[in-house]
Amino acid sequence: MKLYEYLAKGRLKAHGIPVPPGVLCRTPDEVAKALEEICPAAVKAQVLVGGRGRAGGIKFAQDPEEGRKVASEILGMNLKGYTVEQVYVEGKIDVEREFYVSVTVDRNARKPLVMASSHGGVEIEDVEDKYIVRRHVDEAFGMQGYLARDIAAEMGLEGDVAKQVAVILQKLYEVFRTEDAELVEINPLVVSGGKVIAADARLNIDDAALFRHKDLPSVAEGTELELKVKEIGLAFVQLDGDIAVMANGAGMAMATLDALQHFGGKPANFLDAGGGASVEPTAQAMGVLVSMQPKAIFVNIFGGITRCDDVANAIVQVKNTQGIPVPLVVRLVGTNEQQGVEILRREGIEAFREMSEAARKAVELAGEVR
Amino acid sequence: MKLYEYLAKGRLKAHGIPVPPGVLCRTPDEVAKALEEICPAAVKAQVLVGGRGRAGGIKFAQDPEEGRKVASEILGMNLKGYTVEQVYVEGKIDVEREFYVSVTVDRNARKPLVMASSHGGVEIEDVEDKYIVRRHVDEAFGMQGYLARDIAAEMGLEGDVAKQVAVILQKLYEVFRTEDAELVEINPLVVSGGKVIAADARLNIDDAALFRHKDLPSVAEGTELELKVKEIGLAFVQLDGDIAVMANGAGMAMATLDALQHFGGKPANFLDAGGGASVEPTAQAMGVLVSMQPKAIFVNIFGGITRCDDVANAIVQVKNTQGIPVPLVVRLVGTNEQQGVEILRREGIEAFREMSEAARKAVELAGEVR
């Protein structure tokens, strides 16, 4: 779960990392009031999309009236599909230097990875490798002082700035650990009047660890349909094609999309119906696929824990209630295959054995054979 | 550093371990006042010696008047050499069962060791081995829930009592870690009205870690002379013999005592003059030895980092200021040996080369040859 900028900065501050003064506002009046204390200030849209600035989501104000004006421009605006409901009014700071620091998980090393650069202010992907310092932490043993000092030195920093950055690095690691972060990033980390301050921050919390962080407000990310399927408890991603897809298992679902594409089709979604889902959630998922009004629906099941008869029954249930008004291709093999195939046949639905044939057929029915 | 009972319990309480209500008092009036709140209560002398109860340092009171009375008996009394200056007034609790739990350092395993027994209330040394549960903790990884539950189960506990003990074990380990304890012990840990409570507690803090615990009041332990030499920064232990001893290095000092005893002598002290002590502290240490009025003084030096001429000069300095009115035997070999021997010779002091000869001579001069 990604946190809004103001929440991320609040967490950094709670761990002792200096941030500019700031206030969260919901109305132009609140913004004007905030500017009486914090002035000049940046008024920043609180949305979870990159490139806010260029899209007009960040504006500056020199006095309360200007604050009110820019706030009314930003609040309510549509920013890459998201409506801006909150802005963060933050004291403008003079920037002398810009650094980059982050802690994330290195999945190959299977350790936390600290990255740092004296070339901050741009996306880290755009920084030349030789300007990026990368160091791992042995998580059980924690980040020791030497490592923070080493990193600051390897960034090319010296004196008091190096000391401040080293302290911030240790606190940043603390944020990473105690907040169950997948990523905590300060970019840019700026020097302003000799002080090192976090000018912008990202903090992504591990969804799987949210049960340990009940105090965090829930920040939902995804399209309406994605959020709806998430409620059923299934993994779902909306794509821009026209063949709706259901498969069991994440890898199987990916392979199913690949197969459709292989034969010239365009998948409309990713949907993992789970390794052992029962009739009800499967039927709900089928219902969602129908509601997407695709050109065809492709169900690809390799029954292991999933039982083919359960899947067949779910399909029949949807057919007899909601109706399935588009071509349907079902591939069904594995556990209780014969029962499943029989259930479908009684309803006039042919089941395929081979994934390749079935995928080709689905593409053909969607009228898209290359 | 050993903490007084009231301090130890305060630390346990701060970490969430249940303790009986208690108040520290310095006068009989304070004790009477405390009994208005906590009644009936135990009035317990706060001294760092075992067996307080049998020595009359713990008495019970049913009302404020009785509290005043027993407090005036305990306050000011001499308990195994220590004057009682404070008492801890603690609510009396009904004891249904008594357990033992502790965390200490297992120096062989080089890990924290948790010990627990359902046979509490007596010294753990007196408990049969089969009734003691011993489990190690991998310190970097911490004490996990399963270990606490395992230990409670192996103690033979069940149900709610087992759960409470498991929680207390995890908190006890937390005390061990965060307080830099050498030993934290609850004995007895009692069941009273279904609740598990720490009825008595010991908490010894690692002297070397005191710099991390500046909030702790300093609790000095040792004889007057021992505390005095500690101030010079040397390791010193008073013994009950009559040959005063100085050597450099802890092992060497121990071996020197052993050698004196081997030849029938009785050492008056252990004194490690350090691996590389200079003239001044060595002279101060010599001064202390003289002030002990022993029958003889034995100085045993193997000069490595320590320079023999420094030691010789220190001896001469004491001889010419304070004076050395008892027989002195010096064994001096190693770095700058010749200079040292020459310095002593000029003052009429003969230096030995062999430790065995020197030790024998010291015992002889003390008039104690067997």
Place this chain on the structure above:
Amino acid sequence: MAIIIDQDTRVVVQGMTGNQGSFHTGQMVKYGTNVVAGTSPTKAGQDHEGIPVFASVREAVLERGANASIVFVPAAFAKDAAFEAIDAGCKVVVMIPEHIPVQDSILIVEYARFRGAKVVGPNTYGLISPGKAKMGIMPNHIYAPGPVGLVARSGTLSYEIAAALTDAGLGQSTAIGMGGDPVVGQVFNDVLHQFEKDPETKACVLVGEIGGSAEEEAAEFIKTMSKPVVAYLAGRAAPPGKRMGHAGAIIERGRGTLESKRKALEAAGVTVVEMPWEVAPAVKKLLG
């Protein structure tokens, strides 16, 4: 021979009396796995389908000689369970649960390294050495003993491929699920090292997917391997920035693309096939 587990593996099931634990214990026993004990916080002292239930893994190790554990407890308690198994002396710990916090997984993997144990998963379907032992939730009937070492990130896709191999007369030495999480105990690299040393394994199949760079890391080792490797990689149709079911299957900041994986593997001499149904024929061809 086989890798990691075989007929000498003595399994304790953590969380044996729960729904999932109970069902899959039955399936493992049916397959012939030597399940010697289970644990349960509430049913210790009882028997569960003839298998003794203990309060702790330690007891299972001391009383029944368990040397491997399979974990079926809820994700929030999985770290505690894994530490318990490792501390008790289990040398193989199979972590079935998904949605384990990634920092818990890091600590589990570190602890396993510290104590010399192997962790499979989390979010894995487990592993099976056909004809010898199974620790996992895969269907029993699709595997057969044979010369192919199979390692996959994903469950069902791996079953698809295992079944096709078996149908083609190509049995498996061991089939192992690496797990769909970003941080797992056994990565392709670790597993391939073991297959390379295993005399029974004659060829390897690697089933990868987008996200991370475990496939690229594996390619480095494959360069030094004597045994042929066939790879199928899932997710070419996946858009960047979207999690494709698995927490690990995501192309982030331009990393973890299929293209980079395919290039690395092909440079290492791997036969990378386009579609899952091409795996078995490719293996057949390589084994002659």
Place this chain on the structure above:
Amino acid sequence: MAIIIDQDTRVVVQGMTGNQGSFHTGQMVKYGTNVVAGTSPTKAGQDHEGIPVFASVREAVLERGANASIVFVPAAFAKDAAFEAIDAGCKVVVMIPEHIPVQDSILIVEYARFRGAKVVGPNTYGLISPGKAKMGIMPNHIYAPGPVGLVARSGTLSYEIAAALTDAGLGQSTAIGMGGDPVVGQVFNDVLHQFEKDPETKACVLVGEIGGSAEEEAAEFIKTMSKPVVAYLAGRAAPPGKRMGHAGAIIERGRGTLESKRKALEAAGVTVVEMPWEVAPAVKKLLG
């Protein structure tokens, strides 16, 4: 041959520019030790008596190929220094400081185990492989190359015995200080294992003292050793409950007595002598 350090050891001195660090660096160089670098928080980039000074051990490893570190920083910073050396890849870390918190020492030893390094000390005088290398604060002149492996808890007492051995014509393969603290990286057991394997070592001398039970643990291994062992144990005159200088030298709750150590060692076939001056003659006799 020798154990732990020899002519191939490339030493970095942590805290080289302090009083103690500076003096002993000179002594080590004088002895012929290959001191390749030093570290200092303030003097990085300079030379110190011809040896380059770096800000970090990592640089010393990368630029000068250091593979062993000796630590002279104050006790409060010793844990950080040890972790730095281990993380940078040093396989031997000698911890001179005393008064290191015992829980820091536990973590240092755990981290060394995790990363496959050896820690000597803390509160040690170090170790010396005479004629090859010295990492420590012992006087240079009392050692000579030869067949005796010497391991002691205590410094000066060990010098006394080393000098007597050398005077008797019995040189040393390696002489090592275990350290006077309760928790140290190399205990008698660890060291004896290495001496047993070292072809140059023909006999071992163990200098123990009251406190703990490292001597009893060692006795268990000595039973299996092919080489003869002579032991001297200090502290028979020490009363219980009193710390005899070393944090580790204390008889607590009836444990760590000399009698128990002597019995265990004698049962393992060790020649336990009564007085330090009896060590060299006893070794001479055993080596014929």
